[in-house]
Amino acid sequence: xxINTADWTAIAEEVDAYGCALTPPVLTPAECxxxxxxxxxxxxxxxxxxxxxxxxxxxxx
Numbered sequence: 177x178x179i180n181t182a183d184w185t186a187i188a189e190e191v192d193a194y195g196c197a198l199t200p201p202v203l204t205p206a207e208c209x210x211x212x213x214x215x216x217x218x219x220x221x222x223x224x225x226x227x228x229x230x231x232x233x234x235x236x237x
Contacts, residue, residue, distance in 0.1 A: 179203075 179202040190197035203211065 182199055182202060187197045187199055
């Protein structure tokens with residue numbers, strides 16, 4: 177699965193209905209580690225975004 181192959185129509189409908197949506201995995205474990213490693217670099221993120229984005233990174237192993 178990649179971010180380009182996710183069913184964005186279904187995801188948008190779920191957000192409309194429930195205010196949130198669960199997506200299938202869109203990052204590989206290596207990509208997830210890379211992105212989560214950036215979190216400590218506050219200059220890369222707007223402060224509001226860092227606290228409201230709601231991303232949860234799961235280790236698939």
